Amino acid sequence: MKxxxxxxxxxxxxxxxxxxxxxxxxxxxLGDEIGYERMWLAEHHNTTSLASSAPEITAAYIAAKTERIRLGTGGIMMMHYSPLKIAEVFKTLAALAPNRIDFGAGRAPGGDGPAMTALASGRRPELTEQYDKLEIILNLMNEKSTGxxxxxxVVATPFKVTLPQAWLLGSSGQSARQAGAAGIGYSFAQFFNGQMSKAIFDAYRDSFQPSYFMEKPQIITTYAVSVAETTExxxxxxxxxxxxxxxxxxxxxxxxxxxQEAxxxxxxxxxxxILDKNRPLMLIGTAKEVATQILEEQHQYGFDEAMINCNLHSIDQRLTAYRLLGEELLNS
Known part of the structure; x- marks a missing residue:
């Protein structure tokens, strides 16, 4: 699986x-070397514990440091930015790294109230009509009339480039039909609340209309994991x-x-x-144990690709987890 x-x-x-x-x-x-399909950067503001406030910039930098892995946003938070600016940013990325860029769009703020207000330059943050904004962005990218x-x-430049893949993020199923109707991929954040269901994915597939961005429906499910050599x-x-x-x-x-501190x-x-209640939101174990659970859930729910979020303490622990799980799953 991917x-x-x-x-x-x-x-x-x-x-x-x-x-x-x-x-x-x-x-x-590491992902580039061992066969991971893509890497997305999240967008978070007003925090000292995450350094991903400008995922489109990080994606561009990493694209220049890798060979084949796809790079993108998971997601760019649409409410903060002009549709034209978003379209031009991702068309530029797609021109610089052809067939390797993903436009992953999110409807959340990616930050608290003060961050939302500051990003809106003191104006009232735009909280509604995110699906309309997504449609405008996709049309601008594809050089079509927006109405x-x-x-x-205006024209979103650079002009006449191979466009990025487009995805809509969701964590409750609310955006599944909108993603399908737009003809783009659907990325479900299982690690947010653990409410993945076949009904959500069926709703996406049933509403899917092929588009320039995607010919057939594609579903990513994102898990938080801790993988090591032993379960303990x-x-x-x-x-x-x-x-x-x-x-x-x-x-x-x-x-x-x-x-140790934790x-x-x-x-x-x-x-x-609370920890006991949240425990099912993470997959914890050896690579074989975690891979078995992912494959069982893929069979049960019918998603196409698993995306892994691994925020372990040290870079060595994180690299080991991604390597072990990659070795277990990438050939399955």
């Missing part, structure tokens, strides 16, 4: 943002990710702490209940 990478560019405790971005390059180069006077007076090591290494999610639920997005973390009884 296997890909979602990188949020995590900044572990004691790490600099420069080091975190350099780690993304290392992960991309909007302000956009039909994978469990131990997973605790920083679990504590990070716990803190996020409290409104605090903190740097990834070490496995396993010694003082937990209240309520914390333990």
């Amino acid at each position: 296997l890909s990478i979602l990188d949020q560019v995590p900044i572990s405790k004691g790490m600099t943002s420069t080091e975190a971005l350099a780690n993304s390059v290392k992960i991309a180069q 909007e006077e302000i956009y039909d007076q 090591e994978a469990e131990y290494n997973s605790m920083p990710m679990q504590i990070m999610r716990l803190n996020l639920m409290r409104g605090r997005l903190l740097p990834t702490i070490s496995p 396993n010694d973390y003082p937990l209240t009884e309520m914390d333990k209940v």
